[in-house]
Amino acid sequence: xxxxxxxxxxxxxxxxxxxxxxxxxxxxxxxxxxxxxxxxxxxxxxxxxxxxxxxxxxxxxxxxxxxxxxxxxxxxxxxxxxxxxxxxxxxxxxxxxxxxxxxxxxxxxxxxxxxxxxxxxxxxxxxxxxxxxxxxxxxxxxxxxxxxxxxxxxxxxx
Amino acid sequence: xxxxxxxxxxxxxxxxxxxxxxxxxxxxxxxxxxxxxxxxxxxxxxxxxxxxxxxxxxxxxxxxxxxxxxxxxxxxxxxxxxxxxxxxxxxxxxxxxxxxxxxxxxxxxxxxxxxxxxxxxxxxxxxxxxxxxxxxxxxxxxxxxxxxxxxxxxxxxx
DNA sequence: CAGGGGTGGTTGAAAGCCGGACGACCTGTC
DNA sequence: GACAGGTCGTCCGGCTTTCAACCACCCCTG
Numbered sequence: 001x002x003x004x005x006x007x008x009x010x011x012x013x014x015x016x017x018x019x020x021x022x023x024x025x026x027x028x029x030x031x032x033x034x035x036x037x038x039x040x041x042x043x044x045x046x047x048x049x050x051x052x053x054x055x056x057x058x059x060x061x062x063x064x065x066x067x068x069x070x071x072x073x074x075x076x077x078x079x080x081x082x083x084x085x086x087x088x089x090x091x092x093x094x095x096x097x098x099x100x101x102x103x104x105x106x107x108x109x110x111x112x113x114x115x116x117x118x119x120x121x122x123x124x125x126x127x128x129x130x131x132x133x134x135x136x137x138x139x140x141x142x143x144x145x146x147x148x149x150x151x152x153x154x155x156x157x158x
Numbered sequence: 159x160x161x162x163x164x165x166x167x168x169x170x171x172x173x174x175x176x177x178x179x180x181x182x183x184x185x186x187x188x189x190x191x192x193x194x195x196x197x198x199x200x201x202x203x204x205x206x207x208x209x210x211x212x213x214x215x216x217x218x219x220x221x222x223x224x225x226x227x228x229x230x231x232x233x234x235x236x237x238x239x240x241x242x243x244x245x246x247x248x249x250x251x252x253x254x255x256x257x258x259x260x261x262x263x264x265x266x267x268x269x270x271x272x273x274x275x276x277x278x279x280x281x282x283x284x285x286x287x288x289x290x291x292x293x294x295x296x297x298x299x300x301x302x303x304x305x306x307x308x309x310x311x312x313x314x315x316x
Numbered sequence: 317c318a319g320g321g322g323t324g325g326t327t328g329a330a331a332g333c334c335g336g337a338c339g340a341c342c343t344g345t346c
Numbered sequence: 347g348a349c350a351g352g353t354c355g356t357c358c359g360g361c362t363t364t365c366a367a368c369c370a371c372c373c374c375t376g
Contacts, residue, residue: 002271002272002275002276003275003279004275005275005278005279005283008292008295009283009291011295011299012291012292012294012295012296012298012299013278013282013283013295015295015296015298015299015302016282016294016295016298017201018224018298018302018306019298019299019301019302019305020178020182020298021224022224022301022302022305022306023301023305024178025224026305043175057324058324058325058326059323059324059325062325066176066179066180066183068363068364068365069324069325069326070325070326070327070363070364070365070366071362071363071364072325073325073326073327074326074327074362074363075362075363077326078361078362090324093323093324093371093372094370094371094372095323095324095325095369095370095371095372096323096324096325096371097324097325097326113160114160117160117161117162117163118160120163120171121161121163123301123304123305124171124174124301125163125167125171127300127301127304128297128300128301132293132297133167133170133297134166134170135290135293135294135297136170136174136293136294136297136298137166137169137170137171137173137174138170138173139286139290139291139293139294140170140173140174140176140177140178140294141169141170141173141177142285142286143177143180143181143281143282143285143286144173144176144177144180146281146285147177147180147181147184147281148176148180215354216354216355217353217354217355220355226333226334226335227354227355227356228333228334228335228336228355228356228357229332229333229334230355231355231356231357232332232333232356233332236331236332248354251341251342251353251354252340252341252342252354253340253341253342253353253354253355254341254353254354254355255354255355317376318375318376319374319375319376320373320374320375321372321373321374321375322371322372322373322374323370323371323372323373324369324370324371324372325368325369325370325371326367326368326369326370327366327367327368327369328365328366328367328368329364329365329366330363330364330365331362331363331364331365332361332362332363332364333360333361333362333363334359334360334361334362335358335359335360336357336358336359337356337357337358338355338356338357338358339354339355339356339357340353340354340355340356341352341353341354341355342351342352342353342354343350343351343352343353344349344350344351344352345348345349345350346347346348346349
């Protein structure tokens with residue numbers, strides 16, 4: 001038996017779909033117009049910039065950015081062509097490679113970051129009260145944990 | 159001067175990106191595996207099913223689903239191949255076409271709806287208290303309104 | 317230390333997506 | 347009633363994503 005969404009739930013759900021789609025597009029477009037990179041590119045650069053020696057294993061980076069291995073591989077191809085990232089062989093595991101942020105990549109990130117942060121503030125954070133934003137973050141943290149955990153049988157909760 | 163995100167804001171922002179990406183993927187994959195349609199397809203079918211005579215102008219449908227005209231056109235191509243939707247000429251405006259839900263499309267929607275609703279509940283609604291979910295919806299409604307409105311100069315708010 | 321199963325990452329082909337250009341058509345104005 | 351400017355939907359070219367196959371390598375087991 002399906003328990004349907006009542007009218008209010010449906011309204012909230014549509015607001016969710018609507019807002020998340022629009023926000024993602026807007027932030028990505030702003031980055032692209034100002035700096036020629038997408039939001040996905042930006043997130044890769046951020047991860048690398050935070051990593052020790054500004055390098056990460058491909059698979060780790062794929063997990064962190066929620067990309068498939070194949071997708072990340074292509075994406076790194078492009079970033080490599082743009083000289084924002086380069087690949088290097090992994091010392092300890094000869095199957096592996098590291099993605100390394102180039103100096104040019106670092107500079108690009110430093111330039112793009114204000115655009116990104118301003119967008120996040122303008123189109124999200126500053127539209128809400130601090131409590132609202134905190135509640136949003138906490139609620140979505142629950143969702144993220146749920147979706148990220150290996151699928152437990154639902155019964156386990158009973 | 160850029161006002162950076164503090165550590166807490168950053169945590170919330172990452173939860174946002176993480177959860178919205180995962181949730182979208184999960185719901186789309188569930189639909190695809192069970193019924194061979196994506197979330198975007200599903201939303202088109204829903205809009206058509208709710209419209210008078212189960213038909214809508216292409217441009218209206220594009221706006222409603224936040225798709226570019228070009229993207230919608232391709233998407234309708236696919237749905238037409240799958241016999242879920244068909245096109246028909248618009249009577250009152252010879253430039254236009256209507257997308258019409260076929261009987262088969264209606265049946266597919268009726269079949270897919272329980273999967274979708276169950277997913278939304280399992281991975282979002284039922285993870286939160288009713289208040290949390292309502293707050294989420296209301297906060298995102300603010301965001302959606304903001305992003306949807308024609309760009310006012312920021313000064314207008316002062 | 318040989319073999320088998322698993323993992324890391326890349327690749328190519330096919331499908332999907334977007335922006336921009338386009339032809340067709342509508343509508344207001346003179 | 348002609349024309350200018352807008353709107354409707356499609357199409358083209360180029361890029362992105364996905365899927366599945368693949369090679370190279372690791373590691374465990376016997």
